[in-house]
Amino acid sequence: GDSVTQMEGPVTLSEEAFLTINCTYTATGYPSLFWYVQYPGEGLQLLLKATKADDKGSNKGFEATYRKETTSFHLEKGSVQVSDSAVYFCALSAGAGSYQLTFGKGTKLSVIP
Amino acid sequence: EAGVTQFPSHSVIEKGQTVTLRCDPISGHDNLYWYRRVMGKEIKFLLHFVKESKQDESGMPNNRFLAERTGGTYSTLKVQPAELEDSGVYFCASSPGPRGEQYFGPGTRLTVT
Numbered sequence: 001g002d003s004v005t006q007m008e009g010p011v012t013l014s015e016e017a018f019l020t021i022n023c024t025y026t027a028t029g030y031p032s033l034f035w036y037v038q039y040p041g042e043g044l045q046l047l048l049k050a051t052k053a054d055d056k057g058s059n060k061g062f063e064a065t066y067r068k069e070t071t072s073f074h075l076e077k078g079s080v081q082v083s084d085s086a087v088y089f090c091a092l093s094a095g096a097g098s099y100q101l102t103f104g105k106g107t108k109l110s111v112i113p
Numbered sequence: 114e115a116g117v118t119q120f121p122s123h124s125v126i127e128k129g130q131t132v133t134l135r136c137d138p139i140s141g142h143d144n145l146y147w148y149r150r151v152m153g154k155e156i157k158f159l160l161h162f163v164k165e166s167k168q169d170e171s172g173m174p175n176n177r178f179l180a181e182r183t184g185g186t187y188s189t190l191k192v193q194p195a196e197l198e199d200s201g202v203y204f205c206a207s208s209p210g211p212r213g214e215q216y217f218g219p220g221t222r223l224t225v226t
Contacts, residue, residue: 004155036217043117043217044156044204089156099211100146100158100169 002027006090006104013080013111021075021107023064023090031092033057033066033073034101038087047075047088080111115139117218119205125224131193134221138187138207144168145188146208146215147180151201162188163211195225 006023013019025031032051036044048057053068062077073090090104118137126132138145147159159178160170164185173180177196182188192199202222206215 041219043219044206045217046214049214091156095212099144100161100172101148101156101215102158103148103156105153105155 002031002092002094002102004090004092004102004104006088006107008105009087009107009109011107011109013109015082015111015113016079017111019075019077019080019084019109021088021090021109023073023075023104025071025073025090025092027071027092027094027102029094030068031094033064034091034093035062035064035073035075036089036091036103038089038106040086044089080109082111082113085109085111117205117207117216119203119218119221121221122219123222123224125226126195127226128197129194131191132195132223134190134192134203134223136188136190136205136207136218138205139216142207142209142216143185144208144211144213144215145182146206147188147190148204148206149201150204150220151198156204159190161211168211192223195223197225199223200225 003026034049035047037047048059050057050066056065091101120135145162150156158172161168162182179191202220204220205218
């Protein structure tokens with residue numbers, strides 16, 4: 001079945017550091033890929049998405065590129081802020097009649113001043 | 114526009130008792146999803162409604178779980194009788210169409226003692 005593997009946390013970074021959270025997936029066909037973020041006390045919010053190979057999703061300074069050859073969708077940000085502290089989830093949707101999201105375990109990011 | 118709301122935010126019950134969780138989707142969203150995150154594990158899909166009909170309930174763990182969506186509006190998820198392994202955070206999400214972005218609620222934290 002479909003699955004998503006993302007790097008285990010927690011991750012602690014200093015403000016303005018570079019962030020990478022690795023995500024790889026296993027799926028049949030051509031899934032859509034997502035990064036969701038959950039800030040403390042809130043629900044999950046879509047951060048960015050990519051629907052086909054080589055697409056780059058971007059939002060709020062975060063980027064991720066859909067790499068079919070390596071089945072990866074790593075999340076990056078060049079300079080993190082304290083307000084980026086949250087839990088980040090990589091997810092896929094297989095489509096083709098199945099619209100459920102398959103999630104990774106989540107990576108907790110803490111950014112310290 | 115109000116987001117997805119869930120009630121209660123937290124529920125503590127004893128093993129063998131019954132609990133009902135409620136989700137109010139964004140107005141006009143025909144698609145409603147339930148997910149669950151057990152401690153330390155991935156967020157797992159439970160089921161998908163289109164209006165009042167169950168489109169996909171392949172993720173429901175067993176027959177102790179019953180989901181309904183009255184009139185295609187709000188949804189309830191009943192667990193009867195609750196077991197210890199049912200503890201976790203239950204998320205609801207809605208979307209206008211099956212391929213659209215899923216908007217998540219803040220979740221209900223269920224603790225079974």
